Amino acid sequence: MADTDADDDATPVETTEWEGGFSWIAYPDEDARRASHALTTDAGVWLVDPVDVDGLDAHLREAGDVAGVVVLQDRHTRDAAAVARRHDVAVSVPEGMALTREKLDADADATGSALAGSAYEVHELRSDDEWEEAVLWNAERETLLVPETLGTLPAFRDGGDALGVHPAVEESPQELAERDPDHVLVGHGTSIHEDATAALTAALGLD
Numbered sequence: 001m002a003d004t005d006a007d008d009d010a011t012p013v014e015t016t017e018w019e020g021g022f023s024w025i026a027y028p029d030e031d032a033r034r035a036s037h038a039l040t041t042d043a044g045v046w047l048v049d050p051v052d053v054d055g056l057d058a059h060l061r062e063a064g065d066v067a068g069v070v071v072l073q074d075r076h077t078r079d080a081a082a083v084a085r086r087h088d089v090a091v092s093v094p095e096g097m098a099l100t101r102e103k104l105d106a107d108a109d110a111t112g113s114a115l116a117g118s119a120y121e122v123h124e125l126r127s128d129d130e131w132e133e134a135v136l137w138n139a140e141r142e143t144l145l146v147p148e149t150l151g152t153l154p155a156f157r158d159g160g161d162a163l164g165v166h167p168a169v170e171e172s173p174q175e176l177a178e179r180d181p182d183h184v185l186v187g188h189g190t191s192i193h194e195d196a197t198a199a200l201t202a203a204l205g206l207d
Contacts, residue, residue, distance in 0.1 A: 013053065016191065018183060020141045021045065021063060023191050026053035033153060033189050034078065037145065039136075043067040043117020048136070049147055049187055052079035057086075067118075068092055070111060073147040074100040074132040076187060081106035094122050094134040125149060125173060135176070142182040144196075149173055150203060152189030163192055163199040172204045 014025040021040040025033050037048040038060060044067030045060060060066060066087040069080045074097065081104060084091045093100050095110040111122045111134075119140045126133045126149065136145040149166050150156070150173075156164035163184060165172045177200075184192040184200055192199045201207045 041118035049076040147187035
């Protein structure tokens with residue numbers, strides 16, 4: 001696995017370990033608090049919407065070889081191309097997400113219905129001229145990853161809720177209600193690893 005020239009003794013600024021991998025917020029002082037995820041699978045580590053940061057490669061070495069990079073939302077191309085080139089892996093984008101491909105600084109493979117070599121299913125959540133988004137669901141690990149429509153930033157949440165819907169989303173995504181996750185991973189803010197189903201139910205206005 002190729003290394004960055006950055007200081008390998010450093011680690012991503014805000015890192016959360018969980019049994020399915022780890023999540024990192026490279027620049028936690030940003031208003032957007034962009035979150036990225038490293039998912040451990042039988043095929044290796046899949047990186048989701050990565051934001052690059054000094055020390056990332058050192059942290060990845062502990063998790064395993066990088067299997068690929070996937071971009072799940074058209075505004076989340078971030079550093080996907082650069083990270084993929086450094087690790088000599090492909091960037092994948094869900095099939096049909098043409099806007100995302102246009103914004104990406106690399107050719108992209110199509111994910112198909114799942115991330116290759118993994119139990120992470122890929123499901124389209126939104127596709128129009130202004131917003132493309134797919135989510136990941138892993139029934140074995142009871143993990144739901146929603147990169148943009150759900151988040152934990154204050155702007156997303158009502159009152160004391162732990163999780164909320166993006167303020168630009170007019171109708172909450174009721175199709176997510178059929179999931180019963182132990183983990184809800186988001187693209188903005190700290191992900192949910194406790195009482196995740198309750199947080200999802202509240203965010204969708206179903207409690």
